[in-house]
Amino acid sequence: MTATVVDDAGDLALHMAARTVAGQCAAPLNALEVAVVLETCGYTSTRASALGADGLLDLGAKVLDLMPLYASPATVAEPEPTKDDHQPNGPLDFARGLVYSSPWLLSIVTTVVAGVSFWSSNVAIPSVANAVTLATAVALLVTAPFIQAFGRRASFYRGLGDQGMIVWITRWTLELGLVVTAFSCLVFYLVRNVVLHAGTPATGRLGLAAGLAIAALQVGLASFYMRGAFLSMGVIMVSAAAVLVWHVEHAGAYLNPVALIVWQLRLVAVMAAVCWVLSAWWLLRVPSTGLSPLWRPSALAVVRSVMPYAAYGLGFFAIVVLPQIVSGGLLQARYSFNPSFTLTSGVALMVLVPLLAQTVATTEHMLHRQFPASLRRRKVAEIDGFRRDMRRYWRAQLALVLGLGVTAGVAVIVGAPRLGTSLSILRDLTRHEGLLAACTAGYVLLGVGLFCCQALFSLSAPMWPLAAAGGGCASMVVASSGATSAGATVAAAVGLVAAAAVFAGVALLGAHRTFSRADLVYYRTF
Amino acid sequence: MVTQLARPEDSGTRPVVAGTDGRRRHPRPSRVRRGRVAPNYVRRWRIEVALGAVVLVVVATSLTIWPAPAPARVANGADLTRSGIVMADAFDRPVSRGQLMDHYVFNGSAAPGVGWTRATARGLQVGVTPHPGWAGWFAVTLDAAGPGVIWHTEMSRPLQPARTGEGEAVFAVQTATTQHSGAINYVVVSALSTRGEGEWLVGYAHGVIANADTDVLWRSPLRVGAPTTEPVTIRTDGRRTLAVWLGTRRVYASDRLRLDVPAPFQAYLEVQSRQIGYVASFQDFWVADASPVTVTGVPPGARVRLGSGARLATATAGRDGTASLVPAPPTLVGTGALTVAGSGRRRDIAHLPYAGGDVWHLTGG
Numbered sequence: 029m030t031a032t033v034v035d036d037a038g039d040l041a042l043h044m045a046a047r048t049v050a051g052q053c054a055a056p057l058n059a060l061e062v063a064v065v066l067e068t069c070g071y072t073s074t075r076a077s078a079l080g081a082d083g084l085l086d087l088g089a090k091v092l093d094l095m096p097l098y099a100s101p102a103t104v105a106e107p108e109p110t111k112d113d114h115q116p117n118g119p120l121d122f123a124r125g126l127v128y129s130s131p132w133l134l135s136i137v138t139t140v141v142a143g144v145s146f147w148s149s150n151v152a153i154p155s156v157a158n159a160v161t162l163a164t165a166v167a168l169l170v171t172a173p174f175i176q177a178f179g180r181r182a183s184f185y186r187g188l189g190d191q192g193m194i195v196w197i198t199r200w201t202l203e204l205g206l207v208v209t210a211f212s213c214l215v216f217y218l219v220r221n222v223v224l225h226a227g228t229p230a231t232g233r234l235g236l237a238a239g240l241a242i243a244a245l246q247v248g249l250a251s252f253y254m255r256g257a258f259l260s261m262g263v264i265m266v267s268a269a270a271v272l273v274w275h276v277e278h279a280g281a282y283l284n285p286v287a288l289i290v291w292q293l294r295l296v297a298v299m300a301a302v303c304w305v306l307s308a309w310w311l312l313r314v315p316s317t318g319l320s321p322l323w324r325p326s327a328l329a330v331v332r333s334v335m336p337y338a339a340y341g342l343g344f345f346a347i348v349v350l351p352q353i354v355s356g357g358l359l360q361a362r363y364s365f366n367p368s369f370t371l372t373s374g375v376a377l378m379v380l381v382p383l384l385a386q387t388v389a390t391t392e393h394m395l396h397r398q399f400p401a402s403l404r405r406r407k408v409a410e411i412d413g414f415r416r417d418m419r420r421y422w423r424a425q426l427a428l429v430l431g432l433g434v435t436a437g438v439a440v441i442v443g444a445p446r447l448g449t450s451l452s453i454l455r456d457l458t459r460h461e462g463l464l465a466a467c468t469a470g471y472v473l474l475g476v477g478l479f480c481c482q483a484l485f486s487l488s489a490p491m492w493p494l495a496a497a498g499g500g501c502a503s504m505v506v507a508s509s510g511a512t513s514a515g516a517t518v519a520a521a522v523g524l525v526a527a528a529a530v531f532a533g534v535a536l537l538g539a540h541r542t543f544s545r546a547d548l549v550y551y552r553t554f
Numbered sequence: 555m556v557t558q559l560a561r562p563e564d565s566g567t568r569p570v571v572a573g574t575d576g577r578r579r580h581p582r583p584s585r586v587r588r589g590r591v592a593p594n595y596v597r598r599w600r601i602e603v604a605l606g607a608v609v610l611v612v613v614a615t616s617l618t619i620w621p622a623p624a625p626a627r628v629a630n631g632a633d634l635t636r637s638g639i640v641m642a643d644a645f646d647r648p649v650s651r652g653q654l655m656d657h658y659v660f661n662g663s664a665a666p667g668v669g670w671t672r673a674t675a676r677g678l679q680v681g682v683t684p685h686p687g688w689a690g691w692f693a694v695t696l697d698a699a700g701p702g703v704i705w706h707t708e709m710s711r712p713l714q715p716a717r718t719g720e721g722e723a724v725f726a727v728q729t730a731t732t733q734h735s736g737a738i739n740y741v742v743v744s745a746l747s748t749r750g751e752g753e754w755l756v757g758y759a760h761g762v763i764a765n766a767d768t769d770v771l772w773r774s775p776l777r778v779g780a781p782t783t784e785p786v787t788i789r790t791d792g793r794r795t796l797a798v799w800l801g802t803r804r805v806y807a808s809d810r811l812r813l814d815v816p817a818p819f820q821a822y823l824e825v826q827s828r829q830i831g832y833v834a835s836f837q838d839f840w841v842a843d844a845s846p847v848t849v850t851g852v853p854p855g856a857r858v859r860l861g862s863g864a865r866l867a868t869a870t871a872g873r874d875g876t877a878s879l880v881p882a883p884p885t886l887v888g889t890g891a892l893t894v895a896g897s898g899r900r901r902d903i904a905h906l907p908y909a910g911g912d913v914w915h916l917t918g919g
Binding site for chain 2: 150151153154155191192195196198199203225227228229230231233234236237240241244280281282283284285286289290293294296297298300301302304305307308311312
């Protein structure tokens, strides 16, 4: 009698467990999945024993037998994700990715059309070119960590819909970054002009203005990227480009290089001011969408969380910027603008356009479609399948990026010198074909590394990218130093290729290992 | 009812539970409470950004103000309401190379280290050290001007004539449109020294990118005692007209040339030599509008006189109180006494730093 009661009670409890599991997972695949769900619902081995099972797994098997009674037809078959949910929408995503490079693309267009971009030109005199390129380097290097930190943190607050916190983080990353850059530019100006007596008085001040204006524009545009405001960013950039081209076209037969750079820098300052004012307007106009205002975290906690990203930003931009300075004689303790290296590396840099676009397309697609779709399709017990999916996806995207890189690289190496016959700005390229090939190879590698790093950032795994950037910088120093005797241009090219190769290698390794256990990394993100 | 406040600390998703009674129950009450972002904070930021944007533009504009290509000029008793000087450098004091480079670019065919430039109290010295073959070095103005201007400098070659090799000091007015057209056409005045003798030449040259061919239009006799220093003044429209003065003497003038030197122009202060080290010196360099010096605020009918001797220019004021003085091109820029004599009181301005194209307005009684 007692046993019957116990059996009945046991059956009842088993049916309750089955209902519980059905509420959580309508169509479990096997006993293991049922056991996992039961465990998450508070079932323990002791409780399983009380229900007459040898353990949770045995309980899972018993409950699985009862599942057909409780899984409704509608829920037994989980909806298969639609094709659009996880299949890449290649051209559209790629086009969207291209928008991210729009300021850069626009400056390339103005350079081809009018021989000038926002702060460079083909008529710059050496003293001006020295001052502006050095200022640009300082501005990019110093703002990079702050922009990376802002990008990471502001996106988070934007996701939580708290405009107040976006203002807060804007102040403590972008504004602070601008202040630090201004200070760095001032120190650089004093060291270069007052201590070393390099440069000229007017170009020294011009360099200071260039550093400030370029840094302000960089950090000003960061908030446009954060909120995906590409239309308004495009309006600002296109308007400025139009003004610039108009100025050049109306300057007459002689384009005074000094008047031009003065004009360019004032225009950049105005662009930066407009960016900041528009960002402020947007932040104050759009109401918070979060349920309640967030608590302001301690500065230390924020610093801790964004530090790897900031350090990565510094390292990455060092790989991009320092070869230019090395080509001017940095390792010989001097600097003289190297037009050949600048032209050649500037042309080679074009390979990054498709690579960046594909990087954006992949990371957006991965986070918003591929991951959710895979998660919907796979059950808890199908971890291996999920991992397989992600590895396959990762390899396909990597193959796509490598293919794009090789295609773009070949196009640049073969096509650019031939364009020199019709585009006067590329006229000298035929004399530097070896250098062009080296720089192109370097930037293809850099693009592949960047792709891996961005994918890792999407999984909130910043340590591999940090290691890649650090390794890249270290190898650049070693390689450039080793090649100094071959001349500044060769040292710069060797440094660039070595840095990019190490950066890409480490990032690739990190991405491969991370995607092999994407489930763990992804869940750790939350 | 319970609402959740996300508390973004390190990973940013740890919840803070808040009841409708307003009390918050923190999972870790020992942690120091941080404030929310106050609305005032956001409003203040608006002002901060607006001010910052204005400051940025003002600072960028201020820092990019370029030094003027000519010194400021003032006079007691007259205000300069329009300046006719396009660029000017007396080169009468030492100036750092950096300061020079804010107005000139140094370049040339000489190898690195062979060409050099120095601004001393005795002028801008442009030189080359001994080298194989022909080589040159120059200082070219950043600003361009013309065609309606006069170009002037006092050019010197070394006192000792070159006995081996050749050397020349060169003052050239060259098209500034090379970037567009590739042309390097120019008019030139040079002081050549070779085999212990010297001569002065006037010519024009045609070329594309490099290696221009020169046609000599006028040359002084090659002789031992040729002057080593001459004030050189050039006027050209770049098409058909060229006039050159050495001192106040016009040595060449024609308006029937086919110069093909597209305006605007830049001045080249240059040295060229074959094998030997050589130095060219330049002082009193100026470029000014080839138009009269105008004085306004003059009593109608008054006689106006500027300078004296060879520099003398006179005019009679019209009914509108304006007098136009036309100095000779070599004396188009200078400092002289301005005298206004009419029916009323005589006015004297002892030192008026005038230039062609200037408009001076007499002030005071």
